[in-house]
Amino acid sequence: MEFSFSSKYPFTSEAKQKVEGSSLELNDEIMERAVQRVVAALKGEKEHAYRLHPSDELIELGSYAAARVMLAYLKNRFLTGRFAVAEAKRASSFMRSDSEENIRKLGDELGIKPTEFEGRMVLPVSQYVSFSPRSVDYRLIFRNVAKGFVEVKRPEVIRLMEEAVRIRMEALKPVQSPPKIIQEYSKKLMVLVPKEAVMKMSFKEGDNPPCIEKLLEQARAHQNLNHQARWALAVYLLSKNVSMEKVHSIFSNLPDYDEKKTKYQLEHVVKRGYTMPACATLLSYGICVADCRIGSPLNWKGKVENWKKRKSSSS
Amino acid sequence: MEEKEKQFVLKRFSEYYRKASIEVPSVEQREFGVGGFEKKIESRHMGFESNAALQNYLIKDTPLYISHSIAYYKFPKATPMENKGWGGGDLIFDLDVHAGLFLSKEEQEKVRSDAMRLVEDFLLSDFGVRRDSLKIVFSGNRGYHVHVRDPAYRMLEGDARREISDYIAGKGLDYRSFFSSPEEDKWKTYGPREGDWGYRGRFYRMAVKLLEENPGAIHRRLLKPEEAALLREGMRTGLWSKTSIKDIVDRMGVVAKMLPVQCIDVDTGVTIDTKRLIRVPNTLHGSTGLIAKELKSLDNFEPYRDAAAFGGEPIKIEALQPIPAQEFLNSTMEKLEKGEKKEVPLSYGMYLLLKGAVTLSS
Numbered sequence: 257m258e259f260s261f262s263s264k265y266p267f268t269s270e271a272k273q274k275v276e277g278s279s280l281e282l283n284d285e286i287m288e289r290a291v292q293r294v295v296a297a298l299k300g301e302k303e304h305a306y307r308l309h310p311s312d313e314l315i316e317l318g319s320y321a322a323a324r325v326m327l328a329y330l331k332n333r334f335l336t337g338r339f340a341v342a343e344a345k346r347a348s349s350f351m352r353s354d355s356e357e358n359i360r361k362l363g364d365e366l367g368i369k370p371t372e373f374e375g376r377m378v379l380p381v382s383q384y385v386s387f388s389p390r391s392v393d394y395r396l397i398f399r400n401v402a403k404g405f406v407e408v409k410r411p412e413v414i415r416l417m418e419e420a421v422r423i424r425m426e427a428l429k430p431v432q433s434p435p436k437i438i439q440e441y442s443k444k445l446m447v448l449v450p451k452e453a454v455m456k457m458s459f460k461e462g463d464n465p466p467c468i469e470k471l472l473e474q475a476r477a478h479q480n481l482n483h484q485a486r487w488a489l490a491v492y493l494l495s496k497n498v499s500m501e502k503v504h505s506i507f508s509n510l511p512d513y514d515e516k517k518t519k520y521q522l523e524h525v526v527k528r529g530y531t532m533p534a535c536a537t538l539l540s541y542g543i544c545v546a547d548c549r550i551g552s553p554l555n556w557k558g559k560v561e562n563w564k565k566r567k568s569s570s571s
Numbered sequence: 572m573e574e575k576e577k578q579f580v581l582k583r584f585s586e587y588y589r590k591a592s593i594e595v596p597s598v599e600q601r602e603f604g605v606g607g608f609e610k611k612i613e614s615r616h617m618g619f620e621s622n623a624a625l626q627n628y629l630i631k632d633t634p635l636y637i638s639h640s641i642a643y644y645k646f647p648k649a650t651p652m653e654n655k656g657w658g659g660g661d662l663i664f665d666l667d668v669h670a671g672l673f674l675s676k677e678e679q680e681k682v683r684s685d686a687m688r689l690v691e692d693f694l695l696s697d698f699g700v701r702r703d704s705l706k707i708v709f710s711g712n713r714g715y716h717v718h719v720r721d722p723a724y725r726m727l728e729g730d731a732r733r734e735i736s737d738y739i740a741g742k743g744l745d746y747r748s749f750f751s752s753p754e755e756d757k758w759k760t761y762g763p764r765e766g767d768w769g770y771r772g773r774f775y776r777m778a779v780k781l782l783e784e785n786p787g788a789i790h791r792r793l794l795k796p797e798e799a800a801l802l803r804e805g806m807r808t809g810l811w812s813k814t815s816i817k818d819i820v821d822r823m824g825v826v827a828k829m830l831p832v833q834c835i836d837v838d839t840g841v842t843i844d845t846k847r848l849i850r851v852p853n854t855l856h857g858s859t860g861l862i863a864k865e866l867k868s869l870d871n872f873e874p875y876r877d878a879a880a881f882g883g884e885p886i887k888i889e890a891l892q893p894i895p896a897q898e899f900l901n902s903t904m905e906k907l908e909k910g911e912k913k914e915v916p917l918s919y920g921m922y923l924l925l926k927g928a929v930t931l932s933s
Contacts, residue, residue: 374766381698382723385731396734397741398748402768404699404723482730539840 261358263313264350266320267343267424268365275317282322287441289319290326294335295448297342300514326442328428334478335449337511340425348418352411363413366420370413371405378405379413387416387423390482465556466546467538468492475509484541486510490522491530492553500526576924576931577608581633583921584855587880588629591862593853596720598622600643602655604848605634606857612638612848618647635857638848641718643725652846659725662732663849664689664739665841667714672926673897674713679874686715687869689835693739694719697769709878711856711863716849729843736842738769741834746774746827750811750820760820764809773833778806778826789822855880860921875899879918886920888913889932894923 262271280286320343327336351359363369368387370377381396384406388394394415400407408416431438464472471489474481481489486507493503500522507518532554538544550559572580595601603625604615619625629637640647641663645656666686668678686707694700694717706718727735737743749771750762763775782803786793793799798814805813816822841847850856852865861878879900890907897904899919907913912932915923923929 380723381735382727382731385734386727388734390730392748395743395748396738397744397770400768400771401697401738402699402772403696407768 259350260313261361263316264354264358265347265362265365266317267347267421268362271317271320275314275321278314280314280318282318282435282437284437286315286318286322287437289315290322291441291445291448293319293323294326294339294445297339298335298449300338300342322438322441324428325431325434325438326445328431329434329438330442330446331430334509334511336426336428337478337480338513340422341512343425344418344422347421348414351414351417359414359417363417366417366424368413368417368420370408373403373405376400376407377409377413379408379416380404381406384408384416387419389415389419390484392483463557464492465548465550465553467543468553468556470545471543472506475506478509478511480511485543486521487525487530488533488538488541488543488553490525491532494522494525495532495554572608572924572927573930579931580860580921580924581635583860583881583917584635585630585633587855588626588633591626591629591853593626593629593851594622595625595639595851597643598625598639600645600647600658602640602642602644602647602848603851604638606636606638608635608857611636611857615848616648616650629854635855637851637854639851641847641849642845657845659727660845660847662719662721662724662727662735663841663847664717664719664736665710665714665838665849666717666835667710667838670713672894672928674874676898678713682714683869683872685835686717688833689717689739689837690869692833693835697738698724698735700724706852707866707869708850708852709862709864709866709872709874711850711854711861711878712859715869716863718849718852727845729845732845733839733843736837736839739835739837740839741770741831742839744770744830744834746823746830747820749774758812759810760812761809762806762811762820765807770830770833774826774830775806777829778823779803781826782806788825790816790819792816858925860918860925876901881917881921883916883918885914886917887932888915888920888923888929890923890929892928894928 262268262274265271323339327339351362354362366387368379368383370379372378381401381404384399385396388396392398394412396406434442468489471481471485474485475489490503490507493506494500503522504518507513507522508515532552533541534552535544535548535550538553548556548559550556598619598621601618602615603617603619604612605617606612619628640660642655642660643658645658647655649655666682666689668674668682670678674682690705690707694705695702700719700721704719704721706720708716708718710716724735750760752758752760763771763778765775766772767775781788782793782799786799792815793802798816802811802814802816802819805811811819841849850863852863854863855861856863860880861874862880864878866872875898883900889912890909893909894907896906897919899922900916904915904919905913907929920929920931924931
């Protein structure tokens with residue numbers, strides 16, 4: 257027996273209709289599974305411990321829906337982010353071997369509709385740039401672009417669809433007073449959240465220029481940072497002689513944190529001896545948020561000291 | 572600027588708006604912001620029910636500057652921004668040159684040809700924008716705004732808009748990223764090939780041209796016809812390692828050097844800001860008195876002739892600084908020394924007055 261379309265992709269409208277049309281009620285079994293689902297996401301488990309027999313479709317769908325309601329109730333950005341990444345990866349693992357028909361159906365739902373142009377598989381530019389992962393390979397500038405289309409290959413379409421699922425998962429409608437059972441299990445869930453998921457970074461405010469403060473703040477709030485932002489932040493902190501462990505712990509706040517990858521990337525930054533990008537570059541990446549006129553974020557300290565000097569000499 | 576001069580300026584602006592035709596598409600869904608002699612935007616979160624109401628406002632409460640949101644809102648006047656109900660926005664490109672008191676002929680020509688290439692090579696060709704959803708507007712000062720009202724691009728978020736603006740500006744364009752070697756076939760190098768689009772296609776065509784016209788500039792060995800033919804054959808299918816020249820990718824740096832010439836320096840900050848306010852087409856620019864004119868075509872457009880709003884009626888001015896000779900309204904305005912008084916055509920006098928270069932003289 258195969259998993260149904262809805263079980264594989266519980267975020268689709270088809271799945272939603274199934275749940276709404278059934279007499280499914282929240283019970284301990286579903287809630288237990290929902291908690292497991294979030295915890296597995298948190299641990300970054302590749303194989304899901306909660307995977308059910310295909311015939312348990314409604315429990316599968318119910319546990320997904322219940323997990324979403326708990327996350328909406330808890331308003332915990334870190335949890336939501338991790339859950340979004342895990343669900344997106346889960347969906348894409350199904351997509352890779354799914355039928356063309358199902359992929360088309362899912363693409364329609366997610367707003368990713370490949371077509372053909374001059375004999376090549378393409379996506380409309382607007383769809384492509386809305387869901388392309390922020391990595392160099394996917395930058396529009398290196399792609400075949402013509403007449404409003406971008407050439408893509410099938411695995412790339414699936415990667416974009418994964419990103420679309422992640423974005424969809426991050427949007428939660430606020431829940432004020434959910435059923436009691438949701439509240440109970442939300443409490444239980446929070447007990448299971450590993451303590452190291454809590455922020456471990458402290459910098460005195462004003463130590464860093466506004467752009468870096470903003471990135472740190474986003475990391476603190478468990479928001480995802482794009483590739484350039486991560487890179488700028490890592491190079492900045494390492495240039496400031498912040499220890500590798502501390503930089504690593506800051507990146508552990510990001511929703512798609514992967515210990516091995518982060519370690520590799522940070523070591524790469526050190527090994528290659530990357531230097532801090534100039535303010536002009538940060539401006540082009542959209543990271544610059546103020547007009548400090550310091551040329552490079554590393555000049556911030558000097559600027560602040562100058563201000564202090566001028567202030568004390570004028571008063 | 573003195574009070575009586577401010578009154579003079581605003582009175583003339585109001586007279587312009589009596590005769591002008593200002594049409595903002597979907598005006599009722601736009602937020603407006605206006606500015607005066609202190610700041611270009613002094614207050615925002617304004618809205619108008621209709622273009623008639625907007626025009627009436629311009630005549631009666633004449634502002635020095637007026638801008639509308641690139642975005643469409645359910646409630647344009649609501650605050651804070653989150654309550655407006657964002658419903659997408661036009662895709663905007665801002666082209667500018669840094670100039671002194673006037674744009675030189677060369678600067679005018681540079682920014683005009685950039686605007687043409689932006690429209691022809693990028694928006695129409697690469698991005699498939701429909702011509703009828705494009706509006707080209709002289710900014711009223713030193714450049715052009717291009718408004719794209721194609722529904723396909725309307726709902727894009729800031730990050731997605733950045734990809735498009737980076738593409739046009741060529742930000743991070745490193746030609747080496749066009750080339751790759753598959754894991755299982757490390758000695759093979761694949762790159763741009765016949766029929767490729769975008770920068771890959773541009774790069775390919777430039778490489779072919781150089782190989783045909785001046786192969787020695789790439790590598791001495793390519794002066795031998797059979798070696799050049801071998802590379803040419805490989806390039807056609809994208810297999811660049813077909814040549815015996817080991818460092819062919821490095822050698823292609825000479826082609827890559829010519830690539831940035833095709834990019835256009837659009838202001839990224841403007842394009843990515845989905846809540847941006849942009850000058851209302853066909854209104855006056857408060858720093859020049861020129862019309863931010865919507866253009867049917869960029870051909871032969873000259874701002875100091877075609878965007879003048881006030882004609883040639885004489886006014887008397889006194890120069891606060893030396894002013895060079897300048898083409899304006901189809902004739903040459905003579906240069907002025909500091910402190911010199913002179914009668915000049917109103918459009919020109921208004922330009923200098925708003926630039927802070929002259930005062931009104933009795």
